[in-house]
Amino acid sequence: MSIPEQPSALPSDPAIRALLEAGGVWLWDANLVDELTTYQEGFWEQYGYDPNSVEETFDFLRVMENEDKRDMARAWRAHLEGEAPLYEAEWRLRTPSGERRWISSRGKVIARDADGRPTRMVGTYRDITESKVASISLASSVAELDAVFRGTRDGLALVSPELEILRLNDRAEELLRTFTGVEVRVGTNVFGLPGLANERPVLGDLVLALAGNKIVPERLLHLPRTDSWVECTYAPVHFSDGSVLGVVITIRDVTERKRLEQSRMQALRLESMGLMAGGIAHDFNNLLGAIVGNIDVAKLSITDAETIESLDDARAAAGRAAELVQQLLAFAGQHEPIVRPVDLSELTGEIVRYARRIPGPEIVIEEELPLGLPTINADPTQLRQLVLNLLVNALDAVGESQGRIQVRTSTELDPRGCPGDLVVQPRPAPCYLTLTVSDSGPGMPEDTRARIFDPFFSTKPAGHGLGLSTVLGVVRSHGGTVSVTSSPGAGASFTVFLPAS
Numbered sequence: 001m002s003i004p005e006q007p008s009a010l011p012s013d014p015a016i017r018a019l020l021e022a023g024g025v026w027l028w029d030a031n032l033v034d035e036l037t038t039y040q041e042g043f044w045e046q047y048g049y050d051p052n053s054v055e056e057t058f059d060f061l062r063v064m065e066n067e068d069k070r071d072m073a074r075a076w077r078a079h080l081e082g083e084a085p086l087y088e089a090e091w092r093l094r095t096p097s098g099e100r101r102w103i104s105s106r107g108k109v110i111a112r113d114a115d116g117r118p119t120r121m122v123g124t125y126r127d128i129t130e131s132k133v134a135s136i137s138l139a140s141s142v143a144e145l146d147a148v149f150r151g152t153r154d155g156l157a158l159v160s161p162e163l164e165i166l167r168l169n170d171r172a173e174e175l176l177r178t179f180t181g182v183e184v185r186v187g188t189n190v191f192g193l194p195g196l197a198n199e200r201p202v203l204g205d206l207v208l209a210l211a212g213n214k215i216v217p218e219r220l221l222h223l224p225r226t227d228s229w230v231e232c233t234y235a236p237v238h239f240s241d242g243s244v245l246g247v248v249i250t251i252r253d254v255t256e257r258k259r260l261e262q263s264r265m266q267a268l269r270l271e272s273m274g275l276m277a278g279g280i281a282h283d284f285n286n287l288l289g290a291i292v293g294n295i296d297v298a299k300l301s302i303t304d305a306e307t308i309e310s311l312d313d314a315r316a317a318a319g320r321a322a323e324l325v326q327q328l329l330a331f332a333g334q335h336e337p338i339v340r341p342v343d344l345s346e347l348t349g350e351i352v353r354y355a356r357r358i359p360g361p362e363i364v365i366e367e368e369l370p371l372g373l374p375t376i377n378a379d380p381t382q383l384r385q386l387v388l389n390l391l392v393n394a395l396d397a398v399g400e401s402q403g404r405i406q407v408r409t410s411t412e413l414d415p416r417g418c419p420g421d422l423v424v425q426p427r428p429a430p431c432y433l434t435l436t437v438s439d440s441g442p443g444m445p446e447d448t449r450a451r452i453f454d455p456f457f458s459t460k461p462a463g464h465g466l467g468l469s470t471v472l473g474v475v476r477s478h479g480g481t482v483s484v485t486s487s488p489g490a491g492a493s494f495t496v497f498l499p500a501s
Helices: 015-024 058-064 066-080 129-151 170-180 202-210 255-300 305-332 344-355 381-399 466-475
Strands: 025-031 036-039 087-093 100-112 118-127 155-159 163-166 219-223 228-238 246-252 340-342 362-368 374-377 405-410 432-439 481-486 492-500
Touching: 015 432, 025 058, 058 087, 066 100, 087 170, 155 170, 163 170, 170 246, 202 219, 202 246, 219 381, 228 255, 228 340, 246 340, 255 362, 340 381, 344 362, 344 405, 344 432, 374 492, 381 405, 381 432, 381 466, 381 492, 432 466, 466 481, 466 492
Parallel strands: 362 405
Antiparallel strands: 025 036, 025 118, 087 100, 100 118, 155 163, 155 246, 219 228, 228 246, 340 374, 405 432, 432 492, 481 492
């Protein structure tokens, strides 16, 4: 190695060299005029290089990764030109065995000529491979976790022991804004949010999680403002010393799942009722057959006019009972339809004209029944009964007050994308014909809406409760479905979906 004319900055004392090596620090002294560098003994040997092969100031560039040379050269020039107080760079050194080692290089100009040009620089090398690899690994893990945090479909929020939001992802911000009606950001106190201030169970859950409990039961919440359901889970986050930094709350919108569960439960309940109603109807039909037959036989041997009149009344009552039986069978889906292509708009128009002649208050019936829609394979008699029951139900809902009823037909590709919960699942079809009957009546609360298709359930004192159950029976027998949207004071809207031919 060349020896600079000035006294070397490298230590000659073996003890000092040992201390430097123990600290992972290696010194170098560069003569910038002659471009000769002196390195602390042992630096190049540890990487498998001959120390006599590295003499020129920029010889180390031969073993540096190409991707690192630009940043290193920029840092070198910045110091030499007085833009930076120190030369500082990190670069990768290639060993003869092919290994890459990270080097932290620092230096400072200690001599300049009369013109101010730097003539001598001294500095240090430090092997930072282990810490650099750990830092890169940590940065990669942080980036991965951050991507998961931001990209998950669930809302994630980190809450401090003071119940302030320390961090939240976009989904959590969106869900909380939707559910509370206010903007939510870092620093917001959870229990200052509308709708959550009175959720004492949530406070209890957070207290458990902040106490370090790893298992906190998930919490299902109903949010009346949007009639939505959310599921919350909790996980404490610990510092390295074991103390709790905060709690991560996972917020999942389960509204659709709850609605599907409710629809499934209602479908199962209606199916059970249908089986029961079908069994009762068949047995009752047999009894009616015996009653009517005996009445007819009795009339053959009786000449008394008053008795014959009584028997006629009994037979008429049995006939009305037989009609109820047919409605029960229709609800149970055990009344086989006689199908043929039917124009739903044309059939509905006939029933609307009939409904306008029903005596009563002045109720405006508006119709939107476009022609040229696809036909449906259906039993016209059952369809007329379906449309009539929906119109009579709307007329009863409007009552004595002057109101408005709207009747519309159209096509729809998928009933699941329409408002309201589907009472039963329809048969798959390329598209569906829809019939919507809406009224301006008083509307229905949720508990009433959940039971309106039950046989014999009626909100009218004189009602027999089979009108809407018959509608459901006809819809089911034709592979369709029906949905209802209603709330107190907002009227009601029934939409029937029937598979197109």
